[in-house]
Amino acid sequence: MVDTFRIDKKIEKSSVLNKKWFYNYRIKIQDVKGVENYLSTVRKLFEFYKHQDIHTILITDLSKFLNQYEKLSYRNDKIEHLKSFFAYLIEEGVDFKYPVIDEINKNRIQKNQLSEEEKRQPNPLTIREIIALRQLLKNMERFTLLFTFELVYRYGLRMKDLVHVYEKNYEESNRTLTINKDLIVLEEDVHQLLLKPKVLSKSKLKVSTFDYRITEIKKLFGRENFLHKDIYQTHKLHYLPCPICNKPTKNTPSLWTILEYEEDNSQWLVCKSCALEGNI
Numbered sequence: 429m430v431d432t433f434r435i436d437k438k439i440e441k442s443s444v445l446n447k448k449w450f451y452n453y454r455i456k457i458q459d460v461k462g463v464e465n466y467l468s469t470v471r472k473l474f475e476f477y478k479h480q481d482i483h484t485i486l487i488t489d490l491s492k493f494l495n496q497y498e499k500l501s502y503r504n505d506k507i508e509h510l511k512s513f514f515a516y517l518i519e520e521g522v523d524f525k526y527p528v529i530d531e532i533n534k535n536r537i538q539k540n541q542l543s544e545e546e547k548r549q550p551n552p553l554t555i556r557e558i559i560a561l562r563q564l565l566k567n568m569e570r571f572t573l574l575f576t577f578e579l580v581y582r583y584g585l586r587m588k589d590l591v592h593v594y595e596k597n598y599e600e601s602n603r604t605l606t607i608n609k610d611l612i613v614l615e616e617d618v619h620q621l622l623l624k625p626k627v628l629s630k631s632k633l634k635v636s637t638f639d640y641r642i643t644e645i646k647k648l649f650g651r652e653n654f655l656h657k658d659i660y661q662t663h664k665l666h667y668l669p670c671p672i673c674n675k676p677t678k679n680t681p682s683l684w685t686i687l688e689y690e691e692d693n694s695q696w697l698v699c700k701s702c703a704l705e706g707n708i
Contacts (some may be wrong), residue, residue, distance in 0.1 A: 430454060430458050430463045430464065430467070432451075432454055432455050432458055436450070436471070436620060437465075437474070437668065438471050439451070439471065439474065440475075440497075441479055442474050442479040442665070443479055443480065443481050445481045445482075445483070446474055446481060446482055448480060449482065449516075449520070450471075450474070451465075452516075452520075453467075453470065453513060453516050453571060454467060454705075455574050456516060457512065457516075459669075460512075462634070465505070465509065465634065465636070465637075466509045466512060466513070466545055466655050469506050469509035469513070470509070470513050472493075473493055473510065473513075475677060476489075476492075476493045476496075477489060481520045482517070483517065483523070483524065483546070487526060487531050488580060490510070490531060490532060490535070491531075494506060494507065494510075494532075494535040496643065497639075497640075498646075501635065501636060501639070502635075502636040502639040502643075503535070503536075504536055504585075505634075505636050507533070507535060507536050507538075510528055510532050511532055511533070512670060513545075514528045514529060514532065515529060531704070535588065536565055550655075550657040550658050550660070550661035551658050551661075552658060552665050553651075553652040553658065553664040557651065558632045558662070560596060560649075561577065561645070561649050562574065562577075562601055564648060565577070565645070566650070568648065570648070571621050571624045571627050571645075572585045572626065572641065573641055573644055573645050573648070574621060575618070575621045575622060575627050575628075576590070576641045576642065576645075577645060577659060578618050578621065579618075580656060580659040580660055580663060581659050581662055581663050581666075582615070582618065582663070582667075582678075583614075583663075584611050584660065584663045584664070584667065584676060585607065585641075586656075586660065587635050587638060587656055588635070589607045589635065590609075590633075590635070590638045591632055591633055591638070592606070592607045592632070593605065593607075593628070593629070593633075593707040594628065594629040594630065594631055594632050594633065595628055595629065595631075596632075598625075598628060603615075603616070603619045607609070610647075638656075639656075641653070642655065642656055642659070645706060654703065663676075664678055667679070668677060670698055670699035670702055671682060671696060671697075671698060672698050672699070673699065673701070673702050675699065675701075677699045677701075682700075683699060683700055684697055684700060685697075685698060685699075685700050685703045686698075687703060
């Protein structure tokens with residue numbers, strides 16, 4: 429249940445009317461499943477509209493707000509959140525000059541209307557893009573976004589895997605993350621990211637949250653093609669399976685070694701872990 433008495437710092441900068449509507453709406457939907465997602469959408473809408481009285485919002489601004497979200501499921505979730513909020517405003521007697529709920533519904537995308545962006549083949553990042561992206565997010569102190577990027581790039585997490593990344597599934601003592609039944613040992617620098625405030629969620633998040641994070645990275649980085657599949661494809665190209673243990677290992681020389689078999693003098697590139705452990 430949401431804390432209906434808590435002052436919301438992001439809302440306090442908004443107009444008097446907006447604050448009144450937000451706090452009353454929060455009370456109204458406090459028992460609704462996913463209430464924080466609904467409130468998050470309203471916060472983002474207020475911010476997008478520069479905290480002006482929301483009943484003055486134009487049809488074009490509603491469409492521009494929703495057009496930020498290209499992913500089918502995420503966009504349609506936002507539409508449901510907005511419909512709920514604007515339905516509440518109508519109940520409160522707010523007079524819109526147009527059928528606002530109908531206009532919101534017009535922005536819904538059906539599965540057979542997926543954008544070309546979602547249909548296209550993955551476009552992996554270059555090495556220079558990876559370096560530049562990391563530097564950008566570090567300099568901007570967007571550590572949650574950087575952590576999300578590293579989870580996909582370094583460890584090859586799919587969207588369905590990312591939802592398992594929260595406090596319950598992380599053992600800090602050995603830097604081990606449990607994804608379903610698989611154990612992933614995080615590298616020290618990724619572990620340090622995770623320890624920063626608000627990077628590791630206390631509870632399970634929805635796929636749409638990670639969609640939003642990747643969309644945020646895209647906007648900050650300014651890369652035209654930037655979806656989860658682009659980062660994931662980069663992982664597949666840069667992390668090669670060892671022919672002995674089959675574990676994906678980054679294509680860095682220090683992590684690999686050449687193994688020669690006496691039987692036929694053949695040489696094989698294997699990960700150093702296997703070579704050092706004698707698993708040959």
